[in-house]
Amino acid sequence: MRYQPIIGLEIHTQLKTQSKMFCSCASQYFGKEPNTQTCPVCLGLPGALPSINQMGVEQTVRVGLALGCTIPEESKFDRKNYFYPDLVKGYQISQYDMPLCQHGYLDVDALGKKKRIRILRAHLEEDTAKSLHEKDPVTGESYTLIDCNKSGVPLLEIVSEPDLRTMEEASAYARKIRQIVRYIDASDADMEKGQLRFDINVSIGIVEDDEVLGENDLPKQHTPIVEVKNLNSFRALEKAVDFEIKRQIEEYEQTHELYHAGNKTTRGWDDVKEVTVHQRSKEEASEYRYFPEPDLPPLHLARDYVEKLRSELPMLPEAKAKQLAECCGLKLSDAVLLVAEKEDANWFDQAATGQSQVLVGEMAKWLLGDIAFFLKENNLGVSQSKLTPEHLRELASLIQSGEISGKIAKEILPDVLEKGLSPKSVVESKGLKQVSDVGEIEKVIDAVIAENAKIVAQVQGGKPEAVMFLVGHVMKKTRGQANPPMVQEMMRKKMGL
């Protein structure tokens, strides 16, 4: 017998629209005074009528298409009824049995393995209000305030099949979803603003020795399903998955309790203690008393409309990386890094378009090396930095043409990156041009030979590899400005090698 974690993910992401899902209040609420972006509809006042925000539907369909989903012709909204302080109407407008997107997939790379994760559905709903838990400074009494600015913001829920088997797969899947919704501009998915949240479903499969399982097959028996709600960061997601796997194996070894219909529980995540805590036995779907939203018409999605949206989707990161690798002879793994964020990918496009493979290779090398290091230190994307595509191209050209060495390039980088200066101007103002003048280099070589009789004797006495010491001395004497391949060639000639 062995244990096999079974993990499913529900990802909530706020969609990028001007106004909320069912009213005309602004959907951008971050940093706004509480309850200033509300109206009778999103406050849930009696008699207020919702209307559908077309952009919300469009963004949902775009995400669905990017995830390989089927977009049914007919869809509708339903009421999900439950009582919670942050749900002002007493119900949430969501989608139950006819979601906008069904049966998609996402290929993820985790632990060096590619795996296809099936997506069950993606449906559109409205976000809830926000509870603020406060404490009276005088009496010490706790109380809760409600901010309805978030209430009614379009929210997309993407539900995976329980195909994930490790924390690494869950993390890779969640990260890739975020990358895609950002790439197609359907959501900013800014986790610090709460625009992307995860719920995980975890149980442990009990796999018998003679049980043969395909990649996405479920073991015949598994432990009760535990849902951990409202994880707000990748770190929390990863820690919570790890914690639940361990906790459930320990629990199973004591209780031997297996899943049967009904024994599901919901747990919360304590970010400080890094543990999950029991909240409640999970409500079954029937307890939400779903029924069609009577105030909204059903949705009909014309095929040509869906195909138009499909044709307008931008190239996705995977395809973009492949294209970049093919056109410019880059390693695919390098190309993947270069296009990870859409803005950075566009930035690199600007630098690379129309340039030779050699130059693009040189640009990529610096961008993924010293420049990446600088950007990481400063927590910047290249598109947010002072480096311009033109300056990167200039830097690569200077190196390629032999005007500066790699060493000089490193020396001028801080000025280029921090002050936004052009590499050419820094080279000129600091007098750092690489010396490629044969006469000048020869003078230095002769001096070095004269000063290092001992090494010269070694080279000529059967230790040709010692010539590199002499080359090193020349580079030092020229403060790294001599053209290294030239120095090497000339020195070898002088030594008769």
Ligand SMILES: [Zn+2]
């Ligand atoms: Zn409103």
